[in-house]
Amino acid sequence: MPDAPAISRFPVPALADLPDDIRGRIQEVQDKAGFVPNVFLVLAHRPDEFRAFVAYHDALMLKDGGLSKAEREMIVVATSGANDCLYCVIAHGAILRIYDKNPLIADQVAVNYRKADVTPRRRAMLDFAVKVALRASEIDETDYERLREHGFSDEDAWDIGAIAAFFAMSNRLANMTGMRPNDEFYLMGRVPRR
Amino acid sequence: MPDAPAISRFPVPALADLPDDIRGRIQEVQDKAGFVPNVFLVLAHRPDEFRAFVAYHDALMLKDGGLSKAEREMIVVATSGANDCLYCVIAHGAILRIYDKNPLIADQVAVNYRKADVTPRRRAMLDFAVKVALRASEIDETDYERLREHGFSDEDAWDIGAIAAFFAMSNRLANMTGMRPNDEFYLMGRVPRR
């Protein structure tokens, strides 16, 4: 394979051509991760959509609240697995392994979260998230009740559902654009650091 | 029914308690529409998410491009119908009737877009949008080819798919929060203005 495979069906802008704020944000990620996750380059084709996407992502994934960062990523991986989204399973699977300090958890949650090594609390969280992902029109009071039984507040329920909803969008954007995960993600968090 | 039905499962902030920018935006909509669509009040429970949601919505629905405003709303109604989302079918159905100056189109598109009075070009647009909504993991080159045959550019294809993706999120947020459409929407655009 002489050429690198395309990362998008659409044109991918050169960093130099991007507005300053977007280039700055991408630079920031690169400094931290050591590479630029393709989602930034693919979505930068549409600067306004890029800005809104990133702002929404940060509002849901970086905020304080009852869910740990690992739990948020677990929701992403479970619902992206249910939606057969390669980019999100691979990229967020990497982040989940790192946050949860668990090299096995992402594959378990992506393939069949019912068989994953998770606590009953997290199982209830994932049941709610996957129902929002696949059958949101059937969500009712009993779904909230079950979350409460596991100690989740209603604000936590919003977080779980909103993350599932945001990645319902992301999964469709990734599948529609043919977004390709960076090769780097596949191995991240699998080998314990010494 | 003495009390008005709740418009959300979650707390709804009073306008006076909202940050200035959000209250300003809501005021603007009220001045234009004559009432505040409930989506603004329901999502204002989370100011940061509100801002990102509105920015994303505007980037997709208010931009220039190959799709008319009526066509954009048609995509929203067709995919929201496929997702059984009451709020989005009712609210965007009203907007679609007004933009398309067609009192019948929204109900047709929401119930079964295959039977709607639309041109073959719009039918192809809705087929693509509904595939992104329901089976995005199967989108492939042939789907883009079919859009091109009907005169859509690839930028149009992005618009169609991104609107379907954004409302995949909105539909889930509405179903999760139990968002109730304002009564005003049901009749809007149905009676011809004289």
Place this chain on the structure above:
Amino acid sequence: MPDAPAISRFPVPALADLPDDIRGRIQEVQDKAGFVPNVFLVLAHRPDEFRAFVAYHDALMLKDGGLSKAEREMIVVATSGANDCLYCVIAHGAILRIYDKNPLIADQVAVNYRKADVTPRRRAMLDFAVKVALRASEIDETDYERLREHGFSDEDAWDIGAIAAFFAMSNRLANMTGMRPNDEFYLMGRVPRR
């Protein structure tokens, strides 16, 4: 659009060519409604089937019993929505709005009956009806038990299930023939009479 769109894929008989009893029945409806609902014209292509269809419809929808007329129409709208049948959602939605004196109820029930403003009793009725519409082979004693808990007799259960079954047929006839709802239905019952 200079020509009116076709109301059926099949030939539509002229009123003058119809057998007396069928023309009489159609005249009766026209006198009452002010127009002839297209279902009568489309099915009149087959006089014997027309007669049986109308007789069956009347036996289920006009009979006395534990269900109000509004409730019967509500069953029609919910199951027709589940079957994506444009004609039945639009035509019976109009009748439902009038019988229930509620301009919002039809759209709610058609898009997602789980979010409609209905009593728990009516919710149970619609759950049974939609199960007959979509998964009749799984109906069992527990479904009847639940209806009884909400005060429905077994004769009521027959009515609910038989209406859902009859419109399983009607929905398929309408979708197969490309039956077009009359424009008049869309607005009926939406504007309060003074």
Place this chain on the structure above:
Amino acid sequence: MPDAPAISRFPVPALADLPDDIRGRIQEVQDKAGFVPNVFLVLAHRPDEFRAFVAYHDALMLKDGGLSKAEREMIVVATSGANDCLYCVIAHGAILRIYDKNPLIADQVAVNYRKADVTPRRRAMLDFAVKVALRASEIDETDYERLREHGFSDEDAWDIGAIAAFFAMSNRLANMTGMRPNDEFYLMGRVPRR
């Protein structure tokens, strides 16, 4: 099993208590078949619905036209198999074996009509019928085209679709009432007459 199993969840009227026309019709069937098919007894619980059901059935199944009687029964068996309806598969399977003088055809068509020993023309007929049974909202012009390619007129298409639609109703009535097929049906048409 000392008691015979119930043939319906609902009360089954005694022949003596039935209106004359219904008793007459049932008597006629009994004289011809040697026993009373349970569908007549189960539906006689509702005399008006009984009359409409039988009239509709006869209008579709006994009329002249481009479909043979065996073909009509074949449509019933294929769609009833797709709907998991025990009564209709067993009762109409018996009739199909007799009309088609083929002891194997009913089981083939009920289990997987794609593997049945049928001509390409009958295969096209069954494809149309099963699409009306399961996905009627997607029926479009290409489905009619395919029937025409196999020599079916549009009137034949109506017959195929209307039979599939009528049995969509019958299957739901049978599943809802727990209608039990008579033991006699299971063996009928399996042993060649000498």
Place this chain on the structure above:
Amino acid sequence: MPDAPAISRFPVPALADLPDDIRGRIQEVQDKAGFVPNVFLVLAHRPDEFRAFVAYHDALMLKDGGLSKAEREMIVVATSGANDCLYCVIAHGAILRIYDKNPLIADQVAVNYRKADVTPRRRAMLDFAVKVALRASEIDETDYERLREHGFSDEDAWDIGAIAAFFAMSNRLANMTGMRPNDEFYLMGRVPRR
């Protein structure tokens, strides 16, 4: 139909060309049944796979244990019906009728096991088997609990699930090869012996 229909899409070996052990096994079945079930001829195209298939079949179907032979065949017929597998429904339906001494049971179980004349214990057995056939990834502890409530040991549960799993394979092999059931099976066990 001058030629007998093919029993496989693939070449079917002549008995004389088969390895001794396979010909011996086939001879044995023929002596017992009076004919050679086509599955033996179709799979003999691949001798090593034939041997493993037969060994696996015998390990599950001929072993001692808490399930009667009729119950094992009932699992085969219910899951093969769920998978629309003509060969297995017809061939194992015949065996089920004979083992259960019940000429009606196979058709009941194949079309809709929920309506079959079976004990609550057997109903629970079939619910578990069909869940393994159709939704194995959702099997959890509650499914095992329900079996225990009906007196099944965990070894019985393995038997039920393993038979359902083995015929998940067989059904796919039969559907893939176009395996045709022998005509003899259709009538076997339907006419009481005197």
Place this chain on the structure above:
Amino acid sequence: MPDAPAISRFPVPALADLPDDIRGRIQEVQDKAGFVPNVFLVLAHRPDEFRAFVAYHDALMLKDGGLSKAEREMIVVATSGANDCLYCVIAHGAILRIYDKNPLIADQVAVNYRKADVTPRRRAMLDFAVKVALRASEIDETDYERLREHGFSDEDAWDIGAIAAFFAMSNRLANMTGMRPNDEFYLMGRVPRR
């Protein structure tokens, strides 16, 4: 987590208690792989089934033919992903990475084989395999034609379908027993050997 998680819902035999041939086979795998894959221990609970399973596996996966070993494993991973089977995705994903000398391929194929970096020939192979896995009753001549267009012989087609069928069984056994993949598999084949 002080105790290692169970690898099966059922008793797992000690190696010392196993029949010689089974212990020998397991020893062989351990010598080669450096550990005992849990499938061997879980299935050894039933020695006869173990023997048949292994013989069948070897007949399909170790034979000569038109499919490479990597292609066989690719079929396993794609169909196991479609069936949400954790054990098979993880264990065979490891083997696929090694055989294909490609650290990315297994995750791609498991999550969404349509987005995997595979040749059109392999894409056609996986389309056929996944159809056998999910909709085998609809396999027909056109599916075989498409394989031939990509250079597959009919014997190759049998291999593809038979592997998909065998793992339809394996996936159900793994899901039913709660079979846990060994931790070792997750990392195998991901880090290039130097």
